[in-house]
Structures are given as C-alpha cells and as structure tokens.
Amino acid sequence: MREFWAENIKIQIQQLMPVISSILFVLIFCIPRYPFVADNIRPYVSIICVYFWLIYRPYMFGIISIYIIGMLEDIVSSTPFGINIFTILFVYVLTNLIYKFVANKPFTVTWYGFAFIAASASIIKWFVLSIYYSQFLPFIPLIFSLLATIVFYPIFSFVNAYIQNHLMEDDI
Amino acid sequence: MRAKNKKLLFLKLSKIKLLTKRFAIVILFLSAFAFMLISKTDTKVIGETSSLAMNIVSPLIDTLSIPAKITVKGYDYAVDLQKTYKENIALKGENLKLNDENRYLKSLEIENRLLSRLLDYIPPPEATSSTIRIVATENDAFSNSVIAYTGGSDKIRKGHIAMSNTGVVGRVENVGKMYSKITLITDINSKIPVIVEKNRVRGILIGDNTNINKLMFTPRAADISIGDKIITSGIAGVFPPGLPVGVVISIDKSGIKVKPYADIQGAEYIRIIGYDIDEAN
Structure with missing residues (x-):
C-alpha cells in the first residue's frame, strides 16, 4: 500500500515537473544581482520554458499552467496586471500553430521557431503596453532583451532537457 | 422522470x-x-490583490536567493580582502577631510538655527528612515521595479521614497504585510517633482523604462546645462527636498536627459525615507 502511494506521488511530481521547473526559473531570474546580464536586459525566461515544454511535452503543460506562470510574472513586475498572462497565452497559441513545423526537428529548426515566437511575443507585448500607456515604449532595450532571450534559449533547453531525461520517466 | x-x-x-x-x-x-x-x-482592487499575492511569492524568491547570496558574499569577501589595505589608507585621508567639513557644518547648523529663530521660520517635518532588504528585481524593457522585505513595519507607506547610498531609487508603490513593491525612477510609471540644484528651476523627472530619465515641464528659457545636479523639490509634500536624483547628461531637441545617481544593480539594501507632511501637521 505504502509503495503504491509512494509511486503515485512520484508520478504526480514528475507530471508537475515542467510547471515546477518553469516557476522556479521565473523566480530565480527575479533574484537581484546576477552578473552575467546587464541592468535592464533580461531574458524572458517564461517564454523559453513555455515554448520548450509545449514542443517536447505538450500534454504535460496545460493552459492553466501557462496562465499561472503569466500571473506569477504579473505579480513580481510593475507592468499592468494581465499583460504577462496575455503574452504567455499568445506564446501558447502561436507555438501550437507552428508546432508541426518545429516539433521533432533538428535543434536549429526549433531554435529558429523559438526566435520567431519570442520576437512576435515581445512585439505584441510592446504594442499592447504602448497602447496602455498611450505612448511608444523604447524599442532598443526590447531588442537587447529579445537577443538575450534567443541566446539563452540553448542553455535553458539544455537544463530543461536534463530535467526531462533524468527527472521524468519516458512513459509519463 | x-x-x-x-x-x-x-x-x-x-x-x-x-x-x-x-x-x-x-x-x-x-x-x-x-x-x-x-x-x-481601479488600481485599488488590483493593488490589494497583487500585494496579497506578492506576500506569498516573495518568501519563495527570498529562499531561492540564499545559495546565490552565499556564493556572491564569498566572492565579495575575497575581493574585499585584496582591496582593504589600499582602501584603509585612502579612508584615513578622507576621514581627516570629513572631520574638517563636519566642524564647518556644525558651525553652519548653529548659525542656521539662530537665524531661523530670528526670522520665526517654521521648519518642515523631519524625515524618518528605515533600511530594507531587496528580495527580487524586475528590470526589463517593460518594467523596472523591486520587491523588498519590510517585515510588517508600519513606518513604510505608499508614496515613500526609496534611496540607495548614492541617490533616489524609486517610490513605494505597493505595501504588503511583509513585502513591498518599489517602482524605480526609470520605470515608465515614475514621475518625480525635482529642481535643478544650482538655480532651483522646477521640473518633473519622468522614466521611460531605459536607464536614462527625461526632465520635463521646465520653463523654456531655463538655464540648464550638462552636468547640472537634479535634486528632489519637496513640492506636493511627498518627498523631502534636496535628495540627490541625477545629473543632466544631454540637452537636445528630444529634451533634457538625466542619468540617475543610483544604480540598483547589485544593491542589496535600500533606505525608505518617510515624509508624511500631513501627519506632522
């Protein structure tokens, strides 16, 4: 009986691993003082995680999980509440649209797909926020953050792939 | 049926x-x-919900940052040890200079007090200060804010100013039970009443999510030049006057650009300056 429960809990944790790891990454990137990224140039970790898990384990990364990650970003940032939820849902829709072109393809193709998704999400967020504030937000920090996001994608993919291969079983 | x-x-x-x-x-x-x-x-509903959620999320970030802090502190300690000897010599010299300045300032303070009494001058209320620890930062193209641990202090209220050791950092936006959110002066929502130190020309310092602020609403003929120091004006009674904010770095058709003195990157602690003029009265 005890073994059954232990196995059950293990499966539950493994199923929640993509969400847990994504939330942890978002929170870790809020920790002040990490020297490898400049002041206001910060990769959009949530977009990286959502894209990765939607490509590699789509059935384990539901829309509610995505909503929670967006909400978490809204809580810690000073942007209008709802904008990060909107952006991350946009990533979800767009990833599902291009899924067949990027899934089960070489890494570079997936990376190009990610660059497209990240650029589209950043621009739509910039556009919605510009409407919200009734003025155009500066574009240059956005471009640098976008470049940082694209550059960081392989590193995060490596960590997420490690989680997928070592902390999750194949049949889950 | x-x-x-x-x-x-x-x-x-x-x-x-x-x-x-x-x-x-x-x-x-x-x-x-x-x-x-x-x-x-309606910012109240979202603000209250957000501060409640912030109090749940912030302890998580606080816990996650422990290993990072230990690593950074260890590295800093090793670097500091190397610098200590040189710094000690420089500090001794600086200390002598500061002692002289302190003596001069004390005499000025006495003179000021005597003159104020003579003129029957009513001084503004004294500002209170509390130091708090930064738990999370969110600086990107869309927002510039930090979350800090306030430990349930009732001294910290919405609108209070946040300072680093070099200048004004931002303003308290959201006060939670144990954590508060501070909007940085570089954030697009930030608007601070300031004056140019040399000639007391008034203006509003506006953030736009870059590292540089814009000085707006200054008189057209105002004598402002590159290198001028910008300080808080104390107008509207929200901030104490005279706090250092930044320095003018360029003046062109697009406006006057100000580089803030404060650098939040790497800062662990900030000071919250309370200045409740209504309460004091």
Whole structure:
C-alpha cells in the first residue's frame, strides 16, 4: 500500500515537473544581482520554458499552467496586471500553430521557431503596453532583451532537457 | 422522470464542460484583458490583490536567493580582502577631510538655527528612515521595479521614497504585510517633482523604462546645462527636498536627459525615507 502511494506521488511530481521547473526559473531570474546580464536586459525566461515544454511535452503543460506562470510574472513586475498572462497565452497559441513545423526537428529548426515566437511575443507585448500607456515604449532595450532571450534559449533547453531525461520517466 | 432529469442535467453539465474546454483560450484571453482594464481604471482592487499575492511569492524568491547570496558574499569577501589595505589608507585621508567639513557644518547648523529663530521660520517635518532588504528585481524593457522585505513595519507607506547610498531609487508603490513593491525612477510609471540644484528651476523627472530619465515641464528659457545636479523639490509634500536624483547628461531637441545617481544593480539594501507632511501637521 505504502509503495503504491509512494509511486503515485512520484508520478504526480514528475507530471508537475515542467510547471515546477518553469516557476522556479521565473523566480530565480527575479533574484537581484546576477552578473552575467546587464541592468535592464533580461531574458524572458517564461517564454523559453513555455515554448520548450509545449514542443517536447505538450500534454504535460496545460493552459492553466501557462496562465499561472503569466500571473506569477504579473505579480513580481510593475507592468499592468494581465499583460504577462496575455503574452504567455499568445506564446501558447502561436507555438501550437507552428508546432508541426518545429516539433521533432533538428535543434536549429526549433531554435529558429523559438526566435520567431519570442520576437512576435515581445512585439505584441510592446504594442499592447504602448497602447496602455498611450505612448511608444523604447524599442532598443526590447531588442537587447529579445537577443538575450534567443541566446539563452540553448542553455535553458539544455537544463530543461536534463530535467526531462533524468527527472521524468519516458512513459509519463 | 427523475432519471430523465438527471440525464438532462448530466447532458447540460457535460455540454458546459465541453464549451468551457473549447473556449478556454478565449475565456483566459478575455480575463487577461479584464485584468488590464481593471488595473487601468481601479488600481485599488488590483493593488490589494497583487500585494496579497506578492506576500506569498516573495518568501519563495527570498529562499531561492540564499545559495546565490552565499556564493556572491564569498566572492565579495575575497575581493574585499585584496582591496582593504589600499582602501584603509585612502579612508584615513578622507576621514581627516570629513572631520574638517563636519566642524564647518556644525558651525553652519548653529548659525542656521539662530537665524531661523530670528526670522520665526517654521521648519518642515523631519524625515524618518528605515533600511530594507531587496528580495527580487524586475528590470526589463517593460518594467523596472523591486520587491523588498519590510517585515510588517508600519513606518513604510505608499508614496515613500526609496534611496540607495548614492541617490533616489524609486517610490513605494505597493505595501504588503511583509513585502513591498518599489517602482524605480526609470520605470515608465515614475514621475518625480525635482529642481535643478544650482538655480532651483522646477521640473518633473519622468522614466521611460531605459536607464536614462527625461526632465520635463521646465520653463523654456531655463538655464540648464550638462552636468547640472537634479535634486528632489519637496513640492506636493511627498518627498523631502534636496535628495540627490541625477545629473543632466544631454540637452537636445528630444529634451533634457538625466542619468540617475543610483544604480540598483547589485544593491542589496535600500533606505525608505518617510515624509508624511500631513501627519506632522
């Protein structure tokens, strides 16, 4: 009986691993003082995680999980509440649209797909926020953050792939 | 009959479930827009909910940052040890200079007090100060804010100014039970009444999510030049006057640009300056 429960809990944790790891990454990137990224140039970790898990384990990364990650970003940032939820849902829709072109393809193709998704999400967020504030937000920090996001994608993919291969079983 | 109803009810429930599933993405998109609209029109509801959620999320970030802090502190300690000897010599010299300045300032203070008494001058209230620890930062192209641990202090209120050891950092935006959110002066929502130190020309310092601020609403003929120091004006009674904010770095057709003195990157602690003019009166 005890073994059954232990196995059950293990499966539950493994199923929640993509969400847990994504939330942890978002929170870790809020920790002040990490020297490898400049002041206001910060990769959009949530977009990286959502894209990765939607490509590699789509059935384990539901829309509610995505909503929670967006909400978490809204809580810690000073942007209008709802904008990060909107952006991350946009990533979800767009990833599902291009899924067949990027899934089960070489890494570079997936990376190009990610660059497209990240650029589209950043621009739509910039556009919605510009409407919200009734003025155009500066574009240059956005471009640098976008470049940082694209550059960081392989590193995060490596960590997420490690989680997928070592902390999750194949049949889950 | 009862069985038929149940079946009917079952069908209805399943239909609702099916519809919710089919339109989930639309419903969630609409909710995101609803949140944005609410935060545009009524900041109180969103502010209170957000501060409640912030109090749940912030301890998590605080815990996660422990290993990072230990690593950074160890590295800093090793670097500091190397610098200590040189710094000690420089500090001894600086200390002598500061002692002289302190003596001069004390005499000025006495003189000022005597003159104020002579003129029957009513001084502004004294500002209170508390130091708090930064737990999380969110600096990107869209927002510039930090979350700090306030430990339930009732001294910290919305609107209070936050300072680093070099200058004004931002303003308290959201006060939670144990944590508070501070909007940095570089954030697009930040607007601070300031003056140019040399000639007391008034203006508003506005953030735009870059590292440089804009000085706006200054008189057209105002004598402002590169290198001028910008300090808080104390107008509206929200901030104490005379706090260092930044320095003018360029003046062109697009406006006057100010580089803030404070650098939040790497800062662990900030000071919150309370200045409740209404309460003092």
